[in-house]
Amino acid sequence: MSDTTATLPSTLTLRCTPELVQGQKVYVRLFPRSVRDEWEKLKGGGDDEQKSQQHPDEKKNLPYSTALTYLKFKTGGYVHLDRYLNFLVSLEKIDDETLRHVFRCVVGYSKGLNTDQAVLLDVPPVAEAIANTPEQEFEMTRFLKPVSGRQPKCPDWMYVAVPWVISKKLAQEEFTIYDLVPITEKVAAKEKDGSPKLDANGEQVYKNRTIGWKANPNKREVTYLPDSRGGLIAWDHPFGRKYNLRDDATEVNEATKAQYAMSRLSVVMKTEPNVIHPVIFLDAHVTRVHSNMVYAKSTHIYQGSDGLPILHTELVRNGNVRAVNQRALELLARDEMDISVLQALQARVTEERDLLERAAEKGEFPSFITPDAGVIRPLMPQNDNFAVGTGPGTLHLRLLAEHVSKVLGEKATWVDFTVEPMTFEPRPTDKQKMAPQERASRIEAGELLHNIGFPPPEEITASVKAQGFEHLRIVCLWYRWNTRLRMINALSLAFPDGPPIGDPSPGEEVFLAPGISVVFRQAERFLSHGDAINRTVEFKSLEDDFADSESQVMVGVWCETEIPALKKKDGEKRNAFLLRKERYDGKFQVRRFLAKKGFVCQFTTGMKPGSFGNPATEISPPKPGKDHAAYMALLDLYRSLGVIDQRLARAIAKDRKGREAGKLVYCGIHARRQAKTADGKHTKRIIVATALFPPEEEGDAWTMRAWTPQIGAWVPYREAIAAFHASDYALHVDGNGETDKERWAEAAAHVEDALSSLVRDELEPDMGYVVMVDGHACRRMWTGLHNENQSYQEEDITDPRTWLPGYGKGRNAPRKKPSAVIRMNVAADEVPQYVPVPRESDPDTEKESILFASAKLHRAEVDFGNPFWILFNIPRNYQAKGGDLGKAITRWDADPGKGGEEGERETNELKAPWWAVTATEIYPVGVADGVDRTMLARATARLCHQTIAWSDRSRYPVPLHAAKQLDLDHPQYRRSAPPEEQGDDAADE
Structure with a gap:
């Protein structure tokens, strides 16, 4: 067990005291209003030819992206230019001539000049004004001195610069990782009815039972490098199919094997109510590396020198693809910067564009293979299917807390949280305690071991009457028999004491409970996708199932739908595609049509979308208690109807x-x-x-x-x-x-x-x-x-x-x-991250329980005024299969699993998402x-x-x-x- 376990905080919320940044200087230029006004005029400027060659987004971002990318490479990375030119902050001095040079070229680019022409341009007034704005040197501690009874007042640039300093400190020592190993004892095995379990000779059978956990003594060290965003990256320690190897050397295809991700620690400075210091929110993440740059939005770049951070730079649009800001790179090359990184960037982009062109000529979709981990690592722009799942795991959060305490020592002062003394009313879906005999008998009888969460019929009726109605009618519109059966099964679970629904004929009203009924109708044409369907005509055959708006019958509509197989056209913009999809998607049209008649509806998908070239498949009725999509749709329908139970x-x-x-x-x-x-x-x-x-x-x-x-x-x-x-x-x-x-x-x-x-x-x-x-x-x-x-x-x-x-x-x-x-x-970066801690530990045996995630309400210990509270939430999927994988291991120890026949398959721990505690x-x-x-x-x-x-x-x-x-x-x-x-x-x- 770690020596720091006893001092672990309840959350990764660190007080940003002056001691944390003692002796650290920062360099700031605060631009006057006149300079900011000129900068706003420059954004989006340029002649007509220049505008026509730019992407709409680039017209706004060109000056900012060029200047920031240049300054990051020129100064080593610890620099931030405010998008609205309120300030420029860095950890190193930036001379006036550097600013005069880059902003002269930025103005030239906005006028449509190339780099050779821009560097010869007379220095424009805005460039001169930016360069002449005095650079001020500040001691960071000046802005972090707490005032009793007052919220901290820090300039905006401090929220950028402080994470740089904290990250550099945390990167000075190696990060210790270990996994938790179980402590077991032999206990007598029992049968399902509770009687002793005996072997063939009549002897008592024993089994090993986990009674606690302890840290694996085989600890390892991982080096994190600071990045220019104010975080840390385990650059030399990626995880993926190529790195998380199995003993049996399971083979996978090269594309999957090449995919990898990195561990990133975020350091964000914010404030909390009635806490006299700013706070540092720490968290762990999985940063997944993209296979290409042309479709990425940003990239990490290793600068190859001690003391320099991993450079994070945004990629700008160049037509339909992205690249590093070319004009910034041209300027840097002119300044005789290290051209090896620039050449690697240019070669990577050129190679990928050639691949795109060859694929387009053949009418094929381009296929990229992730290169080996190198100095350039573009980041995934979205959460696609990937060999490494999201989430670092809860053990990683504990290790992060231990690392901060080890590095900062007594300077690490945490915001304290205590559990609010209260209990929550049980929910129908909470796990029910039952004796082994009862559990066995319910399984044998095919009964559910948990409740779905459907409100009691009498409480539904009471809510309907409170709204001025006498009766609730659920109209089920479907076009696949499997979906109809799923609806019937869900309603049967929701009304277990009612008469059997059976096989009702179209339009037959089936009473589920006093004051509640259901009607089934096949309505494929009415529900279908397409913007040319006359839904008014199609609805006429269904009108008898809907009560008159002035009657005492409340109507809720439960509809079947499916995800439309609609793809973007060549060159079609995102907003245009979404508008076309809205007009085509039957779900949108049906919802609007019914809303105009005063009815609310909810939808259940009847088809499972295809993947990897496979067609979509119809969803068959799952086992009782397992059709959560149908159950949630019915509960959502109740919510839309304003049904509130007790x-x-x-x-x-x-x-x-x-x-x-x-x-x-x-x-x-x-x-x-x-x-x-x-x-x-x-x-x-x-x-x-x-x-x-x-x-x-x-x-x-x-x-x-x-x-x-x-x-x-x-x-x-x-x-x-x-x-x-x-x-x-x-x-x-x-x-x-x-x-x-x-x-x-x-x-x-x-x-x-x-x-x-x-x-x-x-x-x-x-x-x-x-x-x-x-x-x-x-x-x-x-x-x-x-x-x-x-x-x-x-x-x-x-x-x-x-x-x-x-x-x-x-x-x-x-x-x-x-x-x-x-x-x-x-907001994830504005609320504390919970640190799972052991419920109890024994210093003699180092025995402790598995990391415990609290779902209780916690009160913050504030310095003045009134407290605030944090409700920690364990996501629903956290307790699902694979949801607790990150409790005892980190991603570096995740098993990539084994495929094959169903009986031989193993859980792919590496690819599975590792859910973490969220906070409200x-x-x-x-x-x-x-x-x-x-x-x-x-x-x-x-x-x-x-x-x-x-x-x-x-x-x-x-x-x-x-x-x-x-x-x-x-x-x-x-x-x-x-x-x-x-x-x-x-x-x-």
């Missing part, structure tokens, strides 16, 4: 102040800025609000209502979904504000309208309400959400934005402020007098733990989750969402 009421009542928590209305605000449209303008922000209402009488059903600007009033959640999905997003329309800040202020004004309507029309005079927002998504809307403002309680009257939601002024402001605003945060930050702000913060944090955590349409914990509490889901289900969401939310262009890690 789990939420029981969960909230669980708290010692449950009565107080149970009287509040919980409002969730979802805000999102749509991507730019084809004309380059910003569209309106998407605003969706939901409110979860307690019943008037204890024991009755909770209800949920929603608000959008298009509707302008609070309506039942089901009705809001139909109205929202029936219309387009507000595309190609700007607000009246001229600046981005003003447009966010307009979005916040929509929220004030929603809250005003809530207080005026929906709340009783004595009712309080709580507003829940994603602080990361909404930080531009309300200044009171910012960490830097937590030391202050007064608004900035010069800022057009309101302090917090519900704090607006004027006649449209709410008459009553919220009882509290709950700021949520789930809960921070109550603007809390009214007399309202208990701890009660609010606990209630929020319980609303994450108990969901209305998921069998496990969600990242957001119910109201915020429901508000976001309303937007995610919109037919146009995929083509209007920002890239980070679409998933197609995932990050490289």
Whole structure:
């Protein structure tokens, strides 16, 4: 067991004290407003010929990319140029002539000049102004001196430079790795009924039982090198099929064998509420190396010299492919920089382009084989199928904590977290404890060992009646018999005490429980893909199954679909393809069609997409309890209908102040800025609000209502979904504000309208309400959400934005402020990473339990003011097959497995994803007098733990989750969402 185990922190959240950067200097140029204005004019400039040769994205990024790439190579890597030219920061001095030289050429490039012409250009005023901006030398400790009772105030460039310094320190010593080995003891084996297990001679059979774990004494050392982003990379220690060898020398194809990845440690400086120091968030990642540069977005480059970081550089578009900024390389070559790296870069790009051209001539798809690990390693732009899975494993996080404690010693001061003393109401899907005899009998009888999470029929009926209906009818539309059978099987599990569904005829209403029925219809033409289908005509044969909108019957529609086999055309842009897909995809069309008639729907895929050249296959009905896709679709349909069972009421009542928590209305605000449209303008922000209402009488059903600007009033959640999905997003329309800040202020004004309507029309005079927002998504809307403002309680009257939601002024402001605003945060680089620790250990035997991942609510030990809480979440897949692989080994020890016949196959530990603990930050702000913060944090955590349409914990509490889901289900969401939310262009890690 490691000597540092006893001092391990609960999270990888390090206080950035002055001692960590003692003696470190940094060099900064702070550019005046006049220089920034000239820089903005330069971006996107150039003559018509130059513009025509550039990709639309490059017109904006050309000056920035050229200057930054040049400065990185010229100075060794520790340099950052702010995109808006607010500052230039580096760990080494940059002389004026270097800046004058590069920015003279940047201006020349924007005018369409080549490098030979640009270097002879007279120095433009903007280049002269940049070079003449004085370079200031600062001691880093100057900006890290804590002030009692105040949030830290650091200039923006410190958040870039400090990770460089911390990474360099952590790279000074080798990283120790080991695996955990089990400690076993012999115990008497038992039969399934609990009786002793005997061998053929009547002797007791014994087996080895794992009673603990200990560190393998065979420890190894790994060297990490700092990178220019402020992280560390195990450059000389990749993992992949070529490196993680099996003893039996299992052979794989060369393309798979060549694929490899690297371990990367991230170091990010942020702030936390009411902590007087900035904090360093540490984490471990798997960086997967791409087979080529022409389709990568960035690359790592080894500079071949001690003391220089691994250089991370963005690749710029050159037509339909990417390459290192060619103009920056030309300038560096002129300056007689080390041309070996430049030649390697150019040779790699040239070779890959030749391969593309040869494949195009033959009409083939280009096939790249990953080269051996060399000085150039492009990063995967998205999470494709790969020989190395994502996630470093939880043991790696523990090793990282040990490494930080070893290197920094007493200088390593951690933010402390303690477990909040509370319990969560059990969920239907939680593992049930049962005696071995009961388990054996249930298996023999073919019964499930767990619950799916379907709400009881009587609670569904109560929720339907609370919304003003007498009956719920589920209309199942299908076109494959297997999908129909899967729907029947799912409904049979959801209503186990009802009469058998059997084989109903088309349109036959089958009663599942009192007040709940189902109808099945084959509707292949209505559900099919294609934009030329007359769905109005096709729907006429189904109309009898749908109740009149004025009747007392609530209708939910469960539809079959499949992923359309639609591919991009040659030269087709992404947005154009997504628009064409939207018009072709039957799921989008059916959702819109039904929404216009006032009905909500959910979909189940009936076909499994093909891969590796194989065709798609029909999904056969799995064994009972295994068809999770169908079960989740049915639960999602309940959520869309606003069906809320008693789990939420029981969960909230669980708290010692449950009565107080149970009287509040919980409002969730979802805000999102749509991507730019084809004309380059910003569209309106998407605003969706939901409110979860307690019943008037204890024991009755909770209800949920929603608000959008298009509707302008609070309506039942089901009705809001139909109205929202029936219309387009507000595309190609700007607000009246001229600046981005003003447009966010307009979005916040929509929220004030929603809250005003809530207080005026929906709340009783004595009712309080709580507003829940994603602080990361909404930080531009309300200044009171910012960490830097937590030391202050007064608004900035010069800022057009309101302090917090519900704090607006004027006649449209709410008459009553919220009882509290709950700021949520789930951004991976802004929440602490949990360190799995042993539950207990024995110093004599070094015995400890397997690394334990906590799913409890933790309270931060803050320095002043009020605390914040972190809810650690164990993902659903973490407990699935292969989900715990990273508990006892690191990726370096992962087994690539063995293929072959089904009985001979082995788990491919290397390729499997290793799930890690995620975190949700809960921070109550603007809390009214007399309202208990701890009660609010606990209630929020319980609303994450108990969901209305998921069998496990969600990242957001119910109201915020429901508000976001309303937007995610919109037919146009995929083509209007920002890239980070679409998933197609995932990050490289």
